[in-house]
Amino acid sequence: MENVDVVIRGGVVLPMKGRGAIDDGLVAIKKDVIVYVGKASKSPRFIAEKVIEGKGKAILPGLVNCHTHVSMTLFRGLAEDQPLLRWLRETIWPLEAKLKPEDIYVGALLGCLEMLKTGTTCFADMYFREDMVAKAVQELGLRATLAPGIIESQNAAQTEKMLEESIIAAKKLHATAQGRIRFQLGPHAVYSCSPELLKRIHKAALRLRVGLHIHLAESEDLARQVKEKYGVTEIPLLKKIGFLGPSVLAAHCIHVSKQEIKTLAKHQVKVAYNPVANMKLAQGMPSIVDLLEAGVSVGIGTDGPASNNSLDMFQTVKTASLLQKIRYRDSTVLPAHQALEMATRDGAKVLGIENIVGTLELGKKADLIIIDLKKPHLLPVHDIYANLVYSATGSDVDTVMVNGKILMENRQVTVTDEEKILEKAQKTAQNLLVH
Amino acid sequence: MENVDVVIRGGVVLPMKGRGAIDDGLVAIKKDVIVYVGKASKSPRFIAEKVIEGKGKAILPGLVNCHTHVSMTLFRGLAEDQPLLRWLRETIWPLEAKLKPEDIYVGALLGCLEMLKTGTTCFADMYFREDMVAKAVQELGLRATLAPGIIESQNAAQTEKMLEESIIAAKKLHATAQGRIRFQLGPHAVYSCSPELLKRIHKAALRLRVGLHIHLAESEDLARQVKEKYGVTEIPLLKKIGFLGPSVLAAHCIHVSKQEIKTLAKHQVKVAYNPVANMKLAQGMPSIVDLLEAGVSVGIGTDGPASNNSLDMFQTVKTASLLQKIRYRDSTVLPAHQALEMATRDGAKVLGIENIVGTLELGKKADLIIIDLKKPHLLPVHDIYANLVYSATGSDVDTVMVNGKILMENRQVTVTDEEKILEKAQKTAQNLLVH
Numbered sequence: 010m011e012n013v014d015v016v017i018r019g020g021v022v023l024p025m026k027g028r029g030a031i032d033d034g035l036v037a038i039k040k041d042v043i044v045y046v047g048k049a050s051k052s053p054r055f056i057a058e059k060v061i062e063g064k065g066k067a068i069l070p071g072l073v074n075c076h077t078h079v080s081m082t083l084f085r086g087l088a089e090d091q092p093l094l095r096w097l098r099e100t101i102w103p104l105e106a107k108l109k110p111e112d113i114y115v116g117a118l119l120g121c122l123e124m125l126k127t128g129t130t131c132f133a134d135m136y137f138r139e140d141m142v143a144k145a146v147q148e149l150g151l152r153a154t155l156a157p158g159i160i161e162s163q164n165a166a167q168t169e170k171m172l173e174e175s176i177i178a179a180k181k182l183h184a185t186a187q188g189r190i191r192f193q194l195g196p197h198a199v200y201s202c203s204p205e206l207l208k209r210i211h212k213a214a215l216r217l218r219v220g221l222h223i224h225l226a227e228s229e230d231l232a233r234q235v236k237e238k239y240g241v242t243e244i245p246l247l248k249k250i251g252f253l254g255p256s257v258l259a260a261h262c263i264h265v266s267k268q269e270i271k272t273l274a275k276h277q278v279k280v281a282y283n284p285v286a287n288m289k290l291a292q293g294m295p296s297i298v299d300l301l302e303a304g305v306s307v308g309i310g311t312d313g314p315a316s317n318n319s320l321d322m323f324q325t326v327k328t329a330s331l332l333q334k335i336r337y338r339d340s341t342v343l344p345a346h347q348a349l350e351m352a353t354r355d356g357a358k359v360l361g362i363e364n365i366v367g368t369l370e371l372g373k374k375a376d377l378i379i380i381d382l383k384k385p386h387l388l389p390v391h392d393i394y395a396n397l398v399y400s401a402t403g404s405d406v407d408t409v410m411v412n413g414k415i416l417m418e419n420r421q422v423t424v425t426d427e428e429k430i431l432e433k434a435q436k437t438a439q440n441l442l443v444h
Numbered sequence: 445m446e447n448v449d450v451v452i453r454g455g456v457v458l459p460m461k462g463r464g465a466i467d468d469g470l471v472a473i474k475k476d477v478i479v480y481v482g483k484a485s486k487s488p489r490f491i492a493e494k495v496i497e498g499k500g501k502a503i504l505p506g507l508v509n510c511h512t513h514v515s516m517t518l519f520r521g522l523a524e525d526q527p528l529l530r531w532l533r534e535t536i537w538p539l540e541a542k543l544k545p546e547d548i549y550v551g552a553l554l555g556c557l558e559m560l561k562t563g564t565t566c567f568a569d570m571y572f573r574e575d576m577v578a579k580a581v582q583e584l585g586l587r588a589t590l591a592p593g594i595i596e597s598q599n600a601a602q603t604e605k606m607l608e609e610s611i612i613a614a615k616k617l618h619a620t621a622q623g624r625i626r627f628q629l630g631p632h633a634v635y636s637c638s639p640e641l642l643k644r645i646h647k648a649a650l651r652l653r654v655g656l657h658i659h660l661a662e663s664e665d666l667a668r669q670v671k672e673k674y675g676v677t678e679i680p681l682l683k684k685i686g687f688l689g690p691s692v693l694a695a696h697c698i699h700v701s702k703q704e705i706k707t708l709a710k711h712q713v714k715v716a717y718n719p720v721a722n723m724k725l726a727q728g729m730p731s732i733v734d735l736l737e738a739g740v741s742v743g744i745g746t747d748g749p750a751s752n753n754s755l756d757m758f759q760t761v762k763t764a765s766l767l768q769k770i771r772y773r774d775s776t777v778l779p780a781h782q783a784l785e786m787a788t789r790d791g792a793k794v795l796g797i798e799n800i801v802g803t804l805e806l807g808k809k810a811d812l813i814i815i816d817l818k819k820p821h822l823l824p825v826h827d828i829y830a831n832l833v834y835s836a837t838g839s840d841v842d843t844v845m846v847n848g849k850i851l852m853e854n855r856q857v858t859v860t861d862e863e864k865i866l867e868k869a870q871k872t873a874q875n876l877l878v879h
Contacts, residue, residue, distance in 0.1 A: 082820075085835065086827035090779035123820035288766035289834070291775040318834040319821055324759060331723035331763070332770075340726040344525035385517075385558035386754055386838075388866055389873030392521035399724070399753040400520065403821075404839040431823055438824035 013039045013055045014413065017379065020063025021393060022046060024369040025070050025353045028346055030393055036068055038375040041187070041413035046369045061418075065383045066407065067393060069349075070369055071130025071376040072322040073356025076222075076260040076281035076310025078136045079145075080108075080116030082123070083438045084315040093228060093290045101315065104441055105137070112437050113138045117145035119434035120320055122427060125149055126420070127321040127403020130376040130411045133258060133281065133310070133360055135195040135222050140178045147186045150416045150424050152376060154360045155182070156195030156222035156258075159210060161202045168206065172213070179217050189412055191219070191362070193258065198224040199243040200231040204250050211252045220256035220361060226269075227261035227292055244269040253278050256361060260310060262300065263293040270296070274303040279359040282351070284332040285325050286312030294336040297329075297343065308359035309352045321403035326352045330398060345398035379408040448474045448490045449848065452814065455498025456828055457481060459804040460505050460788045463781055465828055471503055473810040476622065476848035481804045496853075500818045501842065502828060504784075505804055506565025506587075506811040507757040508791025511657075511695040511716035511745025513571045514580075515543075515551030517558070518873045519750040528663060528725045536750065539876055540572070547872050548573045552580035554869035555755055557862060560584055561855070562756040562838020565811040565846045568693060568716065568745070568795055570630040570657050575613045582621045585851045585859050587811060589795045590617070591630030591657035591693075594645060596637045603641065607648070614652050624847055626654070626797070628693065633659040634678040635666040639685050646687045655691035655796060661704075662696035662727055679704040688713050691796060695745065697735065698728040705731070709738040714794040717786070719767040720760050721747030729771040732764075733778065743794035744787045756838035761787045765833060780833035814843040 015038040022034030024046055035052045037045035045052055081101075088100035113136065124132060131152035134142055139155040146153045157175035162168045175194055183192035194214045196202045202210070214221050226232060226243055236242050244265065247253050253276035260281040262273065273280065282297050300307055311317050311325045319325075326348050333343040357367025366376045382390060386400050409417040416424050450473040457469030459481055470487045472480035480487055516536075523535035548571065559567060566587035569577055574590040581588045592610035597603045610629055618627035629649045631637045637645070649656050661667055661678055671677050679700065682688050688711035695716040697708065708715065717732050735742055746752050746760045754760075761783050768778040792802025801811045817825060821835050844852040851859050 083824065084826075085824065086830040089827055089830040089834075090776050092775055096775075119820055119823065126820060285766065288770040289775065291769040291773050293773070294770060318830060321821065321837070324762075324837070327759075328763070328766070331720065334726040335723040335729060335767075338726050338728070340527055340531075340724065341525050383866060385554055385561060385862070385866065385869075386756065388554065389518065389520060389870050391519075391873065391877075392524055395521040395524040395753060399524075402756070402759070402837045402839060404837060427820070431818060431820065434820075435824050438826065442826075 010054045010056055013037045013044060013057050015059045015061065016055050016057035017061040017063045017068055018049050020066040020068045020379065022369065023067060023069040023393065025350055026368045026370060034063070034068065036369060036377065038410070038413050041374055043369060043371060043373050043375050046371060061379070061408065063379065065381070067380040067382055067397065068369070068377060069380070070353040070367055071378050071409065071411065072128050072352045073308060073360065073367065074124065074129045074132035074311050074320065074322050075258070075308035075356050075359050076283055076312055077120070077132055077134055077320065078313035079120030079132065079134050079142060079320070080113045080136050081313040081315040082119040082434065083112065083116040083441060085318045087315065093292065107441060108137065110138050110141045112441065114141040114144055115433050115437040117142040118149070118430045120314060121145050121149040121151055122422065122425070122430050123320045125151060125409055125416055125422060126406070127323065128378040128406035128409060129320065129322050130378065130409060131356070131360070131366060133222060139192070140182060143182050143190050146190055148425060150411050150414055152189045152366065152411055154191045154193055154220070156193035158195040158197050159202065159206070160197045161206050172210065176213055176217065179219050183217070183219055187412055193220040193222045195222045198231070199246060200235050204239070204246065207247070207252055208250050214256070220258060222258045223260070225259035225262050226264045229264050229293065232264055242269070244272050248272055248276070255279070258359060261287065261292070261295065263287060263295040265296065270299055270303045270305070273300070274305050278305065280305055280307045281310040281359060282307050282329060283310045283312040284328040286316040288328070288332065290316055294332055296336070297333050298337055306355055306358045307351060308356035322352055323401050323403045326398055345392070345394040348398050349394055375413040376411050378406050380405050381407040445489050445491055448472045448479060448492050450494045450496065450850070451490050451492035452496040452498045452503055453484050455501040455503045455814065457804065458502060458504040458828065460785055461803045461805060469498070469503065471804060471812065473845070473848050476809055478804060478806060478808050478810050481806060496814070496843065498814065500816070502815040502817055502832065503804070503812060504815070505788040505802055506813050506844065506846065507563050507787045508743060508795065508802065509559065509564045509567035509746050509755065509757050510693070510743030510791050510794050511718055511747055512555070512567055512569055512755065513748035514555030514567065514569050514577060514755070515548045515571050516748040516750040517554040517869065518547065518551040518876060520753045522750065528727065542876060543572065545573050545576045547876065549576040549579055550868050550872040552577040553584070553865045555749060556580050556584040556586055557857065557860070557865050558755045560586060560844055560851055560857060561841070562758065563813040563841035563844060564755065564757045565813065565844060566791070566795070566801060568657060574627070575617060578617050578625050581625055583860060585846050585849055587624045587801065587846055589626045589628055589655070591628035593630040593632050594637065594641070595632045596641050607645065611648055611652065614654050618652070618654055622847055628655040628657045630657045633666070634681060635670050639674070639681065642682070642687055643685050649691070655693060657693045658695070660694035660697050661699045664699050664728065667699055677704070679707055683707055683711070690714070693794060696722065696727070696730065698722060698730045700731065705734055705738045705740070708735070709740050713740065715740055715742045716745040716794060717742050717764060718745045718747040719763040721751040723763070723767065725751055729767055731771070732768050733772055741790055741793045742786060743791035757787055758836050758838045761833055780827070780829040783833050784829055810848040811846050813841050815840050816842045
């Protein structure tokens with residue numbers, strides 16, 4: 010007999026290490042840690058503070074969203090269906106210039122609420138004032154890796170300030186909130202930061218022992234500008250200045266040559282694949298199958314809610330598989346199980362926290378979600394992985410736990426007043442347009 | 445003062461004729477017909493049997509799913525991520541050979557329930573024993589255009605029987621269930637029916653005054669076989685035998701030349717675009733923008749639930765837009781409003797019932813859905829069309845009405861026992877695999 014805090018029993022448990030599924034499974038959680046995963050019939054006897062009935066449900070690791078700009082929820086639906094650069098220059102950048110820290114906080118609250126309600130337990134964010142995003146993460150109980158975005162300004166003092174503030178935020182907030190919040194530095198992209206600045210940020214990250222999060226090879230046009238300016242494309246340039254390494258998270262990597270894929274693999278760069286945003290902004294179809302074959306770790310991201318326009322990882326994981334099938338004209342690539350692995354285990358690896366979360370295993374932190382399978386679109390259950398990837402959406406998520414704490418149960422968010430966040434976000438978004 | 449049956453008041457009404465949205469709108473329904481659509485403040489005074497509060501909600505026409513095989517819900521998740529022909533030959537066709545009429549009915553019940561719960565009010569189906577699908581449609585209250593599928597058998601008597609049974613079903617069931625059920629004839633494809641058979645089916649359809657539903661230019665491999673056998677590709681062949689015309693619904697049309705697009709336009713052939721299935725089966729990216737520019741009417745379909753694996757039109761409409769953007773490498777094509785128009789007004793046109801449904805207009809049948817907008821992923825509302833297409837899913841549908849009858853209210857299905865259907869479907873699907 011062992012005292013634990015929570016027992017979830019009777020459901021199909023998908024630990025996401027290998028293809029296995031445990032029918033009539035049991036997961037036991039003590040404080041923030043998983044202390045049992047296996048058959049209910051073979052489990053020791055637990056005395057639990059709380060028992061969750063899992064029958065007719067699937068229990069799996071929470072999804073990991075490897076690239077987003079969560080506060081951009083405020084811009085969702087603004088200037089839709091436009092070319093990337095026009096959208097940025099005419100709508101997004103002018104609005105971002107007006108954003109107050111409080112706005113970033115409110116946008117992050119809304120985005121975190123959406124992620125929580127759709128089964129994402131951990132996300133990687135890049136944006137201004139990540140301290141405000143951290144505040145929202147702290148409040149809602151999610152796990153996050155936050156990268157204050159750094160863009161080189163024509164005003165050198167402004168650039169210095171951005172870098173300095175990023176370093177201060179990382180120093181102050183990395184590994185806080187019971188370890189739920191981690192920081193990276195976020196040089197925006199090769200086309201928006203000079204090699205000198207990139208080198209300085211890289212050094213600062215080494216000193217702080219934090220990772221790096223950068224946009225890479227997303228836009229063909231911008232990559233061409235880089236080539237014209239520096240004589241080489243983005244990846245060789247980063248290689249040359251010593252930027253590449255295992256703690257670099259590179260978002261997109263759409264336009265990469267075979268040689269560049271080898272470079273990414275050799276330096277163990279991690280990639281965030283953002284299928285919906287790549288399609289919506291018409292940037293191209295990344296060669297994820299080639300990246301995986303070369304041994305690159307790839308996670309999945311929604312990208313910002315203004316270029317998706319959803320933070321629902323379930324839908325994004327489906328599109329992740331579909332886009333590779335059509336890219337390679339081969340219906341067998343990126344099958345359901347692998348796609349779900351990319352959204353859980355591999356996502357954690359991409360963020361460098363695979364020893365903490367990403368699978369349901371003894372000793373890992375209890376970040377998990379419970380899906381209600383008793384829905385017309387989730388029956389019959391011939392293949393649980395196919396049903397979760399191709400048929401489920403985030404709204405099928407019933408219960409969410411992060412670090413052993415229940416954040417949502419039976420779709421009721423337990424950690425915040427949902428209505429208040431919705432009202433505040435609506436007001437903040439309206440004000441941005443008026444003033 | 446006018447007596448009506450239902451008034452929906454206070455929401456944002458999207459009639460889907462033009463880009464307009466009516467804030468604080470009102471829709472009044474008398475029997476099965478819309479008798480008012482407009483501003484609540486300008487409406488006559490209605491005395492209604494039932495008043496639905498629409499505040500914070502969007503009211504729009506029910507979605508029209510232009511191509512599916514609804515009973516294939518039973519096969520959802522079977523033999524996933526396989527090449528098309530292997531999937532058909534090794535899994536689907538052997539199982540279909542074992543299907544009993546009762547199985548087709550149960551599969552259709554499950555599929556209709558899923559569509560109802562995700563806001564589809566009308567669908568076009570092609571399958572065996574459409575009389576059993578009709579039974580499910582009749583029970584659940586949806587609207588449907590059903591095409592008994594005809595495949596040429598090596599056994600001529602078998603082919604005759606199939607054709608005859610199709611004609612009998614169409615005669616008996618076309619324009620039944622208060623006009624909700626319509627029939628077409630469904631020659632499966634050019635590669636699976638000889639020109640002689642196609643001609644006979646075409647003649648029979650003319651005689652019965654029903655339309656035709658056919659798979660067209662889906663698979664490059666199969667199209668090549670047609671070309672080898674007959675010396676021309678599918679579309680010129682159909683043209684030659686006089687098959688093409690305004691009541692032909694052609695599903696897919698992926699591999700079409702410029703000349704063939706002209707032919708489709710000239711003969712006013714209607715096209716069903718199935719973006720998710722096209723990606724999942726890796727068949728190709730249809731040139732929908734070119735088809736539209738040529739003046740072809742295009743609706744959107746989910747395709748069968750075993751090749752999607754969802755009947756949620758909201759997700760399919762999003763993918764419809766995304767796939768065109770990446771196909772043309774242009775983020776401005778198939779914008780949200782147009783995609784939603786394709787899923788409502790144009791869908792009705794493709795099924796030849798645009799005078800009955802597809803928009804919210806005076807005198808049209810009351811087929812409508814109500815979406816709850818008070819959700820984290822649907823805020824803020826900068827652009828209601830973008831939110832519905834890029835952010836909403838079928839589970840945001842609150843209330844569904846077909847022919848003036850409420851089929852679901854606040855997500856409670858009012859016309860059937862949902863639990864029973866789920867149980868029956870699960871059992872039927874399991875039995876198929878065992879015996």
